[in-house]
Amino acid sequence: MTTTYRAMMITKPGGPEVLQPVALPVAEPGAGELRVRVRACGVGATDLTMLAGSYAFAPKIPFVGGYEIAGIVEALGDGVTGFHVGQRVAALTVHGGFAERLVRGAEHFVPIPDEVSDVEAAAVILNYVSAWQMIHRAAKVQAGESALITGAGGGVGTAILQLLRLVGVKTYGAASVRKHGIVAQLGATPIDYRAGPIDRLIRAREPDGVDVAFDAIGGANILKCVRAVRRGGTVVGYGFMAVDGRLAQARTFFDVFAGSRLRGRRGTFYGISLWYRKDKQPFLEDLPKIFTLVARRQIQPVIAATFPIAEAKQALELLATGTVEGKIVLTCD
Numbered sequence: 139m140t141t142t143y144r145a146m147m148i149t150k151p152g153g154p155e156v157l158q159p160v161a162l163p164v165a166e167p168g169a170g171e172l173r174v175r176v177r178a179c180g181v182g183a184t185d186l187t188m189l190a191g192s193y194a195f196a197p198k199i200p201f202v203g204g205y206e207i208a209g210i211v212e213a214l215g216d217g218v219t220g221f222h223v224g225q226r227v228a229a230l231t232v233h234g235g236f237a238e239r240l241v242r243g244a245e246h247f248v249p250i251p252d253e254v255s256d257v258e259a260a261a262v263i264l265n266y267v268s269a270w271q272m273i274h275r276a277a278k279v280q281a282g283e284s285a286l287i288t289g290a291g292g293g294v295g296t297a298i299l300q301l302l303r304l305v306g307v308k309t310y311g312a313a314s315v316r317k318h319g320i321v322a323q324l325g326a327t328p329i330d331y332r333a334g335p336i337d338r339l340i341r342a343r344e345p346d347g348v349d350v351a352f353d354a355i356g357g358a359n360i361l362k363c364v365r366a367v368r369r370g371g372t373v374v375g376y377g378f379m380a381v382d383g384r385l386a387q388a389r390t391f392f393d394v395f396a397g398s399r400l401r402g403r404r405g406t407f408y409g410i411s412l413w414y415r416k417d418k419q420p421f422l423e424d425l426p427k428i429f430t431l432v433a434r435r436q437i438q439p440v441i442a443a444t445f446p447i448a449e450a451k452q453a454l455e456l457l458a459t460g461t462v463e464g465k466i467v468l469t470c471d
Contacts, residue, residue, distance in 0.1 A: 140164065142163055143238040145237035146236040148188060153455075171215040172211055172243075175210045177256040178467050179447065181450070181468060195411045196232070208227070211224060218244045236447060246418070254432050254433050256469070257467050265296075266428045269297035271413065283308070284350075285348055292354065304437070350371055351364075351371075351372075372404045373403055373405045373406070391407065441464055441466075443462075446468070
């Protein structure tokens with residue numbers, strides 16, 4: 139067996155150009171840990187935030203990025219039960235996934251069904267668990283309701299659309315015109331966010347407002363989403379792609395919570411890392427549900443592109459263009 143493995147390390151704050159290939163020593167798992175040979179790793183907006191050095195849950199630079207992985211158990215540490223060498227597993231890693239090997243506590247891993255490929259598994263860990271938890275745990279959406287989804291053509295947006303369709307929810311997907319095809323394909327009414335304020339565009343179709351809004355944009359968009367929701371409805375903020383800087387973050391959180399309440403709506407913020415750090419059990423319960431839906435072909439993750447891990451820089455450059463529909467996945471041979 140090789141004594142080193144390849145990884146892509148963030149060497150300093152910046153963009154995709156700061157990723158550097160490195161060779162790291164293969165470590166034996168400690169007590170309660172697994173060593174996993176990574177087969178696929180998801181690429182998402184949080185990775186860009188980590189590159190910039192502004193992600194709260196990342197270690198200090200330098201470190202290996204990579205938020206979610208699918209792989210094969212290669213070695214067990216002392217005391218590990220419930221797993222075996224050769225078993226396919228997935229995990230929400232937050233960092234460390236852009237690598238051929240990963241050592242992490244066994245309590246973080248979930249078995250992957252045979253019917254789910256490595257690429258599919260990596261594609262759903264962050265996006266679809268986030269969507270599931272926002273829908274079922276945060277907003278508690280019910281059949282027959284209506285929903286607005288901003289950033290609807292992205293990785294989490296497409297996941298929300300698919301899962302809401304299963305619930306039986308009428309959906310409106312706000313996205314750039316180039317992404318309207320995928321939004322419509324996933325059962326939503328496409329909304330061109332550049333055609334006017336999102337609240338007016340929604341109210342033209344739903345005079346009383348929608349029951350719930352899932353907003354990935356943040357900033358000034360939050361209050362527009364609040365106004366697009368009926369009184370007594372719910373606004374879930376997540377991602378906040380348009381928010382840059384502490385002052386803007388503080389204002390966005392104020393608008394989510396206080397702004398919603400002042401207008402007779404319920405506002406809440408969702409972050410998968412925040413929830414996971416507080417209590418990982420909901421994630422460990424929800425990821426198998428998503429895997430079951432994929433295995434039964436009730437949902438199909440939208441894979442925009444795959445790249446070998448050595449081309450992680452190119453994958454992140456593509457993601458940064460804002461043109462990606464669905465999820466980018468890195469693969470390891």
